[in-house]
Amino acid sequence: MMxxxxxxxxxxxxxxxxQADAKAAEAALARQNSLTKPPGSLGRLEELAVFMASWRGTxxxxxxxxxxxxxxxxxxxxxxxxxxxxQAVTAQMVGNxxxxxxxxxxxxxxxGAELSVIALDLDRPTADFTTGPAMTEAExxxxxxxxxDAVDVTADVLILGEMGxxxxxxxxxxxxxxxxxxxAGWVGAGTGSDSEGIKRKIAAIETGLAxxxxxxxxxxxxxxxxxxxxxxxxxxxxxxxxxxxxxxxxFICTAAASAxxxxxxxxxxxxxxxxxxxxxxxxxxxxxxxxxAVLEFDMRLGEGSGAxxxxxxxxxxxxxHNGMATFGExxxxxx
Numbered sequence: 260m261m262x263x264x265x266x267x268x269x270x271x272x273x274x275x276x277x278q279a280d281a282k283a284a285e286a287a288l289a290r291q292n293s294l295t296k297p298p299g300s301l302g303r304l305e306e307l308a309v310f311m312a313s314w315r316g317t318x319x320x321x322x323x324x325x326x327x328x329x330x331x332x333x334x335x336x337x338x339x340x341x342x343x344x345x346q347a348v349t350a351q352m353v354g355n356x357x358x359x360x361x362x363x364x365x366x367x368x369x370x371g372a373e374l375s376v377i378a379l380d381l382d383r384p385t386a387d388f389t390t391g392p393a394m395t396e397a398e399x400x401x402x403x404x405x406x407x408d409a410v411d412v413t414a415d416v417l418i419l420g421e422m423g424x425x426x427x428x429x430x431x432x433x434x435x436x437x438x439x440x441x442x443a444g445w446v447g448a449g450t451g452s453d454s455e456g457i458k459r460k461i462a463a464i465e466t467g468l469a470x471x472x473x474x475x476x477x478x479x480x481x482x483x484x485x486x487x488x489x490x491x492x493x494x495x496x497x498x499x500x501x502x503x504x505x506x507x508x509x510f511i512c513t514a515a516a517s518a519x520x521x522x523x524x525x526x527x528x529x530x531x532x533x534x535x536x537x538x539x540x541x542x543x544x545x546x547x548x549x550x551x552a553v554l555e556f557d558m559r560l561g562e563g564s565g566a567x568x569x570x571x572x573x574x575x576x577x578x579x580h581n582g583m584a585t586f587g588e589x590x591x592x593x594x
Contacts (some may be wrong), residue, residue: 261407261497263400266477269496273525276499279313279403287312290319293585303553305529307573308580313506314529315415319581325372325570326411327418328494329356329363329563332379332402332487334425335387339463343451348426352379356422360562363420366567371574372418378580379486388432388467392482394489399477402486406493410502412501418533418570419494420508420563421487421515424450427538430514432464432483437521438547440467445540447510447559460493465559476521488515495519506566506573509536513544520548531573534558534565589594 263269287309291296299305311320319479324378331353333346355361356376367374377400385393394402410417423429427449434445442464447455471482480489488511495516500504507513507530519526527548535541535552537559553569 261500263403263407263493263496266396267475267480269477269519270522272496273523280316281313283316283318284309284313286318287580291580294583295586295589295591296583301579304576304579307576310531311504311573311577314502316502318388319414319583321577322415322574324411324414325416325418326414327363327367327372327420327422327563327567328375328409329374329376329422330379330406330487330490331381331422332426332485333381333384333423334429335384335393336389336428336484337384337425338387339389339459341452341456341460341463342449343426343456344424346384346424350378352422353378353381357509357557360561362564363567365561366564370567370571372567372570374578375409377405378407379490381423385485388483389463389470392471393484394481394486395482398486399481399489402489402523403493406490407497409490410494410497410503411502412503414503416570416573417494417498417503417505418563418566419491419505419512420566421491421511421561422482423485423487426485426487426511428460428463429483430484430493431460431510431540432467433479433488434517434544435515436471436474436479436483437517438544440543444543446534447538447540475520479521480518484515484518492516492519495527495530496571499526506533506569507531508533508563508566509561510538510541510544510562512563512566513541513548517544517548531569533569536565547584
């Protein structure tokens, strides 16, 4: 398994981790162009099939096993009144996931993913980033290692999600620190903050940004992030080491992984974004990452729900790619 020993080493991992398999991608594209359809007529379904081929290293990739992992954490920034719900809700929702009662359970069941939920020290929230770093380097690395260790290297695709009261503030803070711009442009209602709650979120983030300046990308993760954000980063890296494509969820999950992008954009080459969240910062973030979401369904639940829904599209793309007849097999004349 991948062992993460220093935050400063993360930026160099892109040089040693596996790259996309160009030959497999070329063979997959050739197959797409031989199927009984005009070339390119299935649009992004074709692109997704070639993407999967490039990372699984075969012209005809399949999804025999889809793994979904939801990481949960609590945040000291909640002391600043940034969320209308108490932090006890995080543990309560973890229980709901484990009992099978949440949206992510239904979407994983419907789209064929095996779900696990990992709670990270819920009784010990991170520090309030307005007064100091949210996590030490050791705490950040420990959470990243938990995420890395959660990845099943036999999976064909990994779906990532999160749960944590206050973590829409974390996402906006990380995005703002990594990509700049007015803080207000990154901040949304999250779980239902009113206008005063949004003002508190903006004020807390501005205070945090003023306190934590000039940090590296992974330094931003430690100073402003949370354990579930760090775990997401660790899982993304471990998936890359195993050549497993990743489907990120919405704003919070994408913001977590954006620390890796800011360290080296190549670290997210194997990642899709499942959906474009209704959170206002997500569109800006996707532009910054040069990513286009698979779906846009006005969702903003988190939990990995948009990523699990996108898995169904990915399965459909591979069903067409592998199951359609070629012109030669079907006896259909090519133009």
